[in-house]
Amino acid sequence: VAGKSYDVVVVGAGNAAFCAAHAAREKGASVLMVERAPQELMGGNSRFTAGAFRCVYDGVDDLKAIMPDLTKDEIDRSDFGTYTQDQFYDDMFRVTNYRTDGELCDRLVGRSRDAMRWLHGKGMKFNPIWGRQAYLIDGKFKFWGGLTVESTGGGPGLIDQHLKIASKNGIDIRYGVRAHTLIYDGNVVRGVKVKVNGAHEEIPAKSVVIACGGFESNAEMRTRYLGPGWELAKVRGTSYNTGDGINMALAIGASSFGNWSGSHAVQWDYNAPEFGDLSVGDNFQKHSYPWGILINATGRRFVDEGADFRNYTYAKYGAVVLRQPNNFAWQVFDGKIVPMLRDEYRIKRVSKVSASTLEEFAHKLEGVDPQGFLDEIRKYNAAVKKDVKFNPNVKDGRCTVGLPINKSNWANTIEEPPFEAYQVGCGVSFTFGGVRIDPDTGQVIDSDMNPIPGLYAAGELVGGIFYFNYPGGSGLMSGTVFGRIAGTGAADAMRNA
Numbered sequence: 116v117a118g119k120s121y122d123v124v125v126v127g128a129g130n131a132a133f134c135a136a137h138a139a140r141e142k143g144a145s146v147l148m149v150e151r152a153p154q155e156l157m158g159g160n161s162r163f164t165a166g167a168f169r170c171v172y173d174g175v176d177d178l179k180a181i182m183p184d185l186t187k188d189e190i191d192r193s194d195f196g197t198y199t200q201d202q203f204y205d206d207m208f209r210v211t212n213y214r215t216d217g218e219l220c221d222r223l224v225g226r227s228r229d230a231m232r233w234l235h236g237k238g239m240k241f242n243p244i245w246g247r248q249a250y251l252i253d254g255k256f257k258f259w260g261g262l263t264v265e266s267t268g269g270g271p272g273l274i275d276q277h278l279k280i281a282s283k284n285g286i287d288i289r290y291g292v293r294a295h296t297l298i299y300d301g302n303v304v305r306g307v308k309v310k311v312n313g314a315h316e317e318i319p320a321k322s323v324v325i326a327c328g329g330f331e332s333n334a335e336m337r338t339r340y341l342g343p344g345w346e347l348a349k350v351r352g353t354s355y356n357t358g359d360g361i362n363m364a365l366a367i368g369a370s371s372f373g374n375w376s377g378s379h380a381v382q383w384d385y386n387a388p389e390f391g392d393l394s395v396g397d398n399f400q401k402h403s404y405p406w407g408i409l410i411n412a413t414g415r416r417f418v419d420e421g422a423d424f425r426n427y428t429y430a431k432y433g434a435v436v437l438r439q440p441n442n443f444a445w446q447v448f449d450g451k452i453v454p455m456l457r458d459e460y461r462i463k464r465v466s467k468v469s470a471s472t473l474e475e476f477a478h479k480l481e482g483v484d485p486q487g488f489l490d491e492i493r494k495y496n497a498a499v500k501k502d503v504k505f506n507p508n509v510k511d512g513r514c515t516v517g518l519p520i521n522k523s524n525w526a527n528t529i530e531e532p533p534f535e536a537y538q539v540g541c542g543v544s545f546t547f548g549g550v551r552i553d554p555d556t557g558q559v560i561d562s563d564m565n566p567i568p569g570l571y572a573a574g575e576l577v578g579g580i581f582y583f584n585y586p587g588g589s590g591l592m593s594g595t596v597f598g599r600i601a602g603t604g605a606a607d608a609m610r611n612a
């Protein structure tokens with residue numbers, strides 16, 4: 116509320132910001148959240164998500180602790196398996212090529228289970244991701260890929276629930292307020308300068324938590340840091356994450372950290388709008404590619420579509436598509452796979468062609484050399500190891516043999532009509548580079564490696580966690596774990612001040 120003074124100001128109103136606000140409030144701090152977006156567009160990328168959270172669980176008991184409504188029947192009909200700390204660590208180290216910062220990764224993984232219980236304790240409801248992360252085998256839902264839990268109602272449900280918790284606990288939120296500069300006397304951060312309705316205002320506070328996203332929605336910064344061509348990517352989520360938090364912190368000497376040339380970017384409908392559209396959410400993504408093939412303008416394959424489970428490849432393949440001629444690819448499926456395609460392939464706003472013969476199909480794929488395509492399909496079909504049974508639940512080893520780029524798993528031939536293809540480009544989700552924080556307090560570290568008094572950070576703008584790639588569902592977990600740490604750190608600092 117304007118004019119009132121607060122202990123902690125949190126910049127942003129996505130998942131990381133709410134977690135910081137809840138944690139600071141829990142410690143007795145008065146808390147104001149300032150959100151750049153108008154109320155109807157609030158919630159950042161977090162609202163665009165499917166609400167999937169990657170967290171450690173050693174078995175059904177851990178899942179029941181956060182989803183007490185799970186019935187015996189549901190449990191009997193599911194094979195949840197486990198997702199142990201070791202599995203989460205292994206996934207983080209493997210997909211980041213062993214670059215993830217050991218301490219940050221330790222907090223992310225080691226505190227994920229407790230952070231979920233904490234959110235549940237605040238009133239957040241979760242459910243198993245029956246639809247997208249499990250397959251029905253012999254009457255049982257088998258979960259795969261370590262991603263089992265989502266917030267009820269997906270991303271919109273996550274933000275609604277956060278809003279209710281915040282309101283119940285007396286956290287104030289102002290919308291349409293853009294933070295642009297930290298109030299800094301050379302030693303201590305004492306608040307934030309904002310622009311609201313064209314006017315400038317100073318909001319004093321004992322501590323500031325920046326949780327206002329990366330620079331994915333800033334074409335200039337994308338091109339500068341991710342590289343030439345990245346201005347051509349579409350943004351999957353909010354248009355408001357333009358790097359303000361990072362820039363504010365760097366301006367007072369914060370240390371930059373992490374994979375500044377890296378981002379989470381997926382295959383995204385080629386004709387999707389420049390920024391995300393809340394009425395479509397994440398349905399412009401096209402994530403059934405491991406069961407089909409990807410071809411570019413030459414008609415040729417260019418990547419191993421079945422290198423790993425989708426959760427471990429989807430976040431890096433957007434960049435691979437961006438590097439293709441004219442920045443597009445077609446995902447190609449035949450009649451065997453068409454019934455298995457995810458729901459997002461059935462939306463109205465989709466760039467799709469279908470055909471009943473390969474010859475007709477080849478000529479319908481806009482921008483593609485038809486002869487190159489037909490030639491590629493012939494070679495690909497001949498290379499499939501047909502004696503291995505297709506099984507989407509495991510890395511089935513049904514591969515191709517002898518191609519310049521082999522497909523390692525789930526190699527299905529393209530021969531039965533109806534043929535369907537979907538045109539995809541690159542959709543950037545969020546950027547990996549950001550500021551350096553103290554893993555235990557969330558305090559921002561300056562380039563002399565000293566903590567900056569009064570300044571804390573969480574969420575996308577924290578660098579050092581993700582490099583090159585990302586295990587699905589870790590972004591919300593990171594925002595939750597480090598939001599909680601930063602909010603607690605900010606409130607503790609106020610008490611010690």
Ligand SMILES: Cc1cc2nc3c(=O)[nH]c(=O)nc-3n(C[C@H](O)[C@H](O)[C@H](O)COP(=O)(O)OP(=O)(O)OC[C@H]3O[C@@H](n4cnc5c(N)ncnc54)[C@H](O)[C@@H]3O)c2cc1C
Binds near residue numbers: 126292357588
């Ligand atoms: C389509 C899509 C689907 C995804 N699905 C998943 C998923 O299922 N699971 C998962 O873990 N991750 C998913 N992700 C990644 C996930 O969205 C992010 O990792 C996570 O939401 C980041 O949270 P955050 O709070 O840091 O940022 P955000 O949720 O983006 O919040 C940033 C907030 O800061 C505000 N802001 C920006 N600048 C300013 C300023 N100057 N002043 C004030 N406010 C400002 C923004 O308006 C916004 O409210 C997905 C991403 C996208 C785009």
